[in-house]
Amino acid sequence: MTYIIGEPCIDIQDRSCVDVCPVDCIHEANRMLVIDPEECIDCGACEPECPVEAIYPEDALPEKWEPFVKINYAYGEGMDVVNELVESYATEHNVQNPPLDQR
Ligand code: SF4
Numbered sequence: 001m002t003y004i005i006g007e008p009c010i011d012i013q014d015r016s017c018v019d020v021c022p023v024d025c026i027h028e029a030n031r032m033l034v035i036d037p038e039e040c041i042d043c044g045a046c047e048p049e050c051p052v053e054a055i056y057p058e059d060a061l062p063e064k065w066e067p068f069v070k071i072n073y074a075y076g077e078g079m080d081v082v083n084e085l086v087e088s089y090a091t092e093h094n095v096q097n098p099p100l101d102q103r
Pocket residue numbers: 003020021022023024025026035039040041042043044045046047
């Protein structure tokens with residue numbers, strides 16, 4: 001099992017999760033961060049840190065964010081692949097997450 005970062009992280013990227021990860025497995029893509037499922041030890045430390053509730057255990061990820069399983073796992077194929085998948089998801093779903101200071 002692993003943790004998955006979903007849609008709310010897109011264009012937010014405040015990195016609160018990065019500081020608490022004991023194995024440094026949260027990596028920065030162009031428009032969001034992703035968790036490397038190979039490195040994640042499933043400790044759950046990152047989940048409560050996220051101000052926009054973007055982080056879920058894989059088996060509890062809301063169904064509407066299913067594409068983010070593929071997006072996080074794509075880390076293994078390189079960030080270019082992650083970036084392409086995020087870009088096409090954001091376009092298809094017209095993602096416009098308001099900045100944190102406008103909530
Ligand atoms: S669950 Fe733990 S190991 Fe996995 S990304 Fe979060 S903080 Fe890192």
